Amino acid sequence: MLEKRQPIAVETAVERVAACIKTLPIIEKPLEEADGDILAESVIADHDVPPFDRSPYDGYAIRAEDTAQASRTEPVRLKVVDKIGAGDVAKKAIEPGTAIRIMTGAALPKGADAIVKLELTREEGDAVWINRRFHSGDNLSLQGEDAKKGTPILDAGRPITPGVKAVLATFGYARVKVYKKPTVGVIATGSELLDIDEPLVPGKIRNSNAYMILSQIKKAGGIPLDLGRMADDFEQSYRAVKRGLDVADVLITTGGVSVGDFDYLPAIYKKLGAEVLFNKVAMRPGSVTTVARLGDQLLFGLSGNPSACFVGFELFAAPYIKGLQGNRLPYLTKMKAVLGHDFPKANPFTRFVRAKVTWEEGDRAIVRPVGLDKSNAVVSLAETNALMVLPGGTKGYEKGALVDILLLFGEGRGEFSIENLSGHRV
Amino acid sequence: MLEKRQPIAVETAVERVAACIKTLPIIEKPLEEADGDILAESVIADHDVPPFDRSPYDGYAIRAEDTAQASRTEPVRLKVVDKIGAGDVAKKAIEPGTAIRIMTGAALPKGADAIVKLELTREEGDAVWINRRFHSGDNLSLQGEDAKKGTPILDAGRPITPGVKAVLATFGYARVKVYKKPTVGVIATGSELLDIDEPLVPGKIRNSNAYMILSQIKKAGGIPLDLGRMADDFEQSYRAVKRGLDVADVLITTGGVSVGDFDYLPAIYKKLGAEVLFNKVAMRPGSVTTVARLGDQLLFGLSGNPSACFVGFELFAAPYIKGLQGNRLPYLTKMKAVLGHDFPKANPFTRFVRAKVTWEEGDRAIVRPVGLDKSNAVVSLAETNALMVLPGGTKGYEKGALVDILLLFGEGRGEFSIENLSGHRV
Numbered sequence: 001m002l003e004k005r006q007p008i009a010v011e012t013a014v015e016r017v018a019a020c021i022k023t024l025p026i027i028e029k030p031l032e033e034a035d036g037d038i039l040a041e042s043v044i045a046d047h048d049v050p051p052f053d054r055s056p057y058d059g060y061a062i063r064a065e066d067t068a069q070a071s072r073t074e075p076v077r078l079k080v081v082d083k084i085g086a087g088d089v090a091k092k093a094i095e096p097g098t099a100i101r102i103m104t105g106a107a108l109p110k111g112a113d114a115i116v117k118l119e120l121t122r123e124e125g126d127a128v129w130i131n132r133r134f135h136s137g138d139n140l141s142l143q144g145e146d147a148k149k150g151t152p153i154l155d156a157g158r159p160i161t162p163g164v165k166a167v168l169a170t171f172g173y174a175r176v177k178v179y180k181k182p183t184v185g186v187i188a189t190g191s192e193l194l195d196i197d198e199p200l201v202p203g204k205i206r207n208s209n210a211y212m213i214l215s216q217i218k219k220a221g222g223i224p225l226d227l228g229r230m231a232d233d234f235e236q237s238y239r240a241v242k243r244g245l246d247v248a249d250v251l252i253t254t255g256g257v258s259v260g261d262f263d264y265l266p267a268i269y270k271k272l273g274a275e276v277l278f279n280k281v282a283m284r285p286g287s288v289t290t291v292a293r294l295g296d297q298l299l300f301g302l303s304g305n306p307s308a309c310f311v312g313f314e315l316f317a318a319p320y321i322k323g324l325q326g327n328r329l330p331y332l333t334k335m336k337a338v339l340g341h342d343f344p345k346a347n348p349f350t351r352f353v354r355a356k357v358t359w360e361e362g363d364r365a366i367v368r369p370v371g372l373d374k375s376n377a378v379v380s381l382a383e384t385n386a387l388m389v390l391p392g393g394t395k396g397y398e399k400g401a402l403v404d405i406l407l408l409f410g411e412g413r414g415e416f417s418i419e420n421l422s423g424h425r426v
Numbered sequence: 427m428l429e430k431r432q433p434i435a436v437e438t439a440v441e442r443v444a445a446c447i448k449t450l451p452i453i454e455k456p457l458e459e460a461d462g463d464i465l466a467e468s469v470i471a472d473h474d475v476p477p478f479d480r481s482p483y484d485g486y487a488i489r490a491e492d493t494a495q496a497s498r499t500e501p502v503r504l505k506v507v508d509k510i511g512a513g514d515v516a517k518k519a520i521e522p523g524t525a526i527r528i529m530t531g532a533a534l535p536k537g538a539d540a541i542v543k544l545e546l547t548r549e550e551g552d553a554v555w556i557n558r559r560f561h562s563g564d565n566l567s568l569q570g571e572d573a574k575k576g577t578p579i580l581d582a583g584r585p586i587t588p589g590v591k592a593v594l595a596t597f598g599y600a601r602v603k604v605y606k607k608p609t610v611g612v613i614a615t616g617s618e619l620l621d622i623d624e625p626l627v628p629g630k631i632r633n634s635n636a637y638m639i640l641s642q643i644k645k646a647g648g649i650p651l652d653l654g655r656m657a658d659d660f661e662q663s664y665r666a667v668k669r670g671l672d673v674a675d676v677l678i679t680t681g682g683v684s685v686g687d688f689d690y691l692p693a694i695y696k697k698l699g700a701e702v703l704f705n706k707v708a709m710r711p712g713s714v715t716t717v718a719r720l721g722d723q724l725l726f727g728l729s730g731n732p733s734a735c736f737v738g739f740e741l742f743a744a745p746y747i748k749g750l751q752g753n754r755l756p757y758l759t760k761m762k763a764v765l766g767h768d769f770p771k772a773n774p775f776t777r778f779v780r781a782k783v784t785w786e787e788g789d790r791a792i793v794r795p796v797g798l799d800k801s802n803a804v805v806s807l808a809e810t811n812a813l814m815v816l817p818g819g820t821k822g823y824e825k826g827a828l829v830d831i832l833l834l835f836g837e838g839r840g841e842f843s844i845e846n847l848s849g850h851r852v
Binding site for chain 1: 478
């Protein structure tokens with residue numbers, strides 16, 4: 001008896017997955033090991049940045065009023081009473097008629113209210129000549145100009161980039177609180193699958209999905225666990241899934257979710273007592289993408305077709321894996337791009353076309369579908385850096401049309417928002 | 427005596443660094459460990475993909491001409507003579523009046539020339555009813571439709587993404603040739619620097635640059651080596667640099683390249699016998715960025731100011747580190763964005779403003795400068811995901827202007843091309 005499945009809209013499916021996100025525990029690690037981790041604490045400036053008035057240049061600290069009469073024809077001469085490197089503090093204050101030689105980053109001496117760049121001075125013995133007028137405040141890097149004490153600087157939930165590290169180091173975070181990363185198990189199903197190092201034989205193909213997904217998991221910040229392959233056998237598959245749920249926070253399977261006689265995942269979810277959140281999405285490819293919940297664990301049943309598997313991962317599994325880490329930007333960035341060539345294919349369902357976006361000579365991004373647009377295509381995935389989103393109910397697009405794309409790189413965004421995408425919203 | 431330095435254009439500086447790139451040796455590693463590595467071999471399809479005609483759906487393999495008369499009112503009945511799962515090969519051929527039950531991904535049986543989806547059939551005992559006409563070729567996934575044997579699939583020089591991994595797995599690359607990653611040593615100079623876990627004291631700041639650069643190196647695919655700090659002392663600094671050149675492929679220093687009395691890097695380059703490629707670039711921030719060559723090694727002397735250091739790294743050091751790995755897309759992607767608010771600052775030099783690009787409701791990217799636009803700013807680096815490029819010789823920009831930006835994320839491009847950026851091209 002053929003199971004009837006009720007397709008749901010992409011947005012609804014994304015929302016159902018999002019509702020299951022519970023962030024993992026917070027751990028602490030050395031700052032140098034935290035690249036790409038998600039910050040689990042907000043940072044408020046505990047001191048002014050910079051922490052003192054300082055010189056942004058190599059030159060002389062002066063009292064501006066001493067230069068009030070200075071000109072090319074009548075330069076003023078100031079006596080140099082001290083010399084301070086960065087990290088030093090001047091032992092003397094500046095009195096009228098004196099200057100202090102100062103290096104970039106050094107604290108402004110008492111009495112000084114301006115800096116003259118070295119290039120604009122002429123040194124002579126223990127004095128310096130200045131031939132133009134300076135004003136109070138000229139060339140100062142003022143205490144707190146970058147950030148005042150008490151200012152919120154970093155919000156929890158953001159990935160730790162090089163720039164974020166610079167800020168954490170500035171505020172003394174030798175160790176930093178981040179969210180634990182989820183372990184994500186991957187099981188590939190399908191008796192047609194060969195290991196990567198096996199020779200091809202009639203009827204079989206190599207298991208490309210597992211390598212792809214393990215890599216996608218890393219990109220999403222998860223810790224991938226390769227749990228091997230399972231043949232199209234119910235008992236073996238059931239045991240593999242049970243074991244996967246024991247060892248991983250999240251379990252991803254590829255294949256076995258369709259309606260074929262050897263598609264055992266639906267029966268496995270049932271035997272496990274897992275609640276199926278959805279088993280059909282109004283989209284192409286990946287319409288059979290299934291997500292089930294057992295306690296706090298999600299099981300992602302992705303298509304066995306490489307392109308469908310890829311898209312299902314990016315739309316549903318990646319945001320979940322990022323969400324578990326407290327990442328507040330778990331969704332793909334959406335932008336507009338100009339279609340680089342005709343895409344005449346009619347489009348009954350919302351379609352996520354594997355595409356490549358480039359920035360060429362013009363003002364806008366150009367997007368072009370790559371390779372074969374079929375759910376079982378694999379070669380085109382190498383070129384894919386974006387998904388072109390074509391709403392259902394359209395009759396193809398012409399070169400030059402402005403279309404939505406989702407970027408497969410970069411920071412992401414906080415909300416999933418492909419508004420009214422589908423002609424088949426349920 | 428104050429050294430006179432001759433500024434060169436950004437493009438010229440980038441070209442001088444590029445001319446020093448010699449790719450590192452090629453190594454082989456397991457595919458599962460190669461994420462983000464740069465592919466060192468080109469891949470040509472050694473078999474058709476898919477390797478055989480197959481079924482993209484669960485359903486029945488048939489002879490199309492058997493359905494020539496089929497209609498809703500007069501469906502045809504075909505005898506089911508076999509059932510094949512993915513990975514199996516049919517034992518029987520299809521004769522007139524027969525069908526074979528077939529699963530997604532299974533090889534097309536002999537005699538069949540079309541697939542009927544399971545949903546469009548009605549099963550009855552050992553037979554199946556079909557109520558519409560199919561044509562030869564309907565619903566087939568044909569041998570070689572994704573890629574023909576002999577087709578170039580992947581070029582050497584590209585980063586290994588999840589999609590590239592899927593392709594490598596498809597073609598049986600259990601191990602893959604990639605370029606060695608360079609070790610990149612980092613030495614922070616400046617007596618004003620405190621370790622990250624030291625309390626602030628007057629005149630001193632914490633060493634944020636080293637953490638930032640170590641993280642930028644990882645992002646560029648290098649292996650970072652933290653070689654500590656050196657005080658503003660010539661002999662100590664010289665020894666630290668010598669040692670750095672012994673242990674790392676590339677050496678980066680921060681600070682010490684300016685014209686101050688404690689800026690020892692120029693003297694160190696001289697004592698080493700290193701050739702200075704440039705020591706002044708017509709840009710802000712980072713004008714003092716210096717690059718020197720000793721044999722096959724480059725020494726990058728970045729500014730001690732965090733923003734200048736960050737920009738100098740991204741424009742000069744990152745492409746070099748990527749280039750050593752054979753990455754053919756070492757430069758930041760350039761695109762156009764709409765300025766999100768006024769930037770009234772006059773602009774005598776080409777300026778690389780730390781900025782944040784977002785894609786909001788409109789059709790174009792919006793870019794906004796973040797925080798304080800000074801070379802010694804650090805807090806704004808946390809928000810920075812792009813550099814806004816403002817050519818020299820301009821008097822500021824108004825909200826809504828279309829400006830060039832360089833993306834700090836994504837794949838990069840093959841050429842550095844900020845055309846005629848500078849009003850001060852030398």
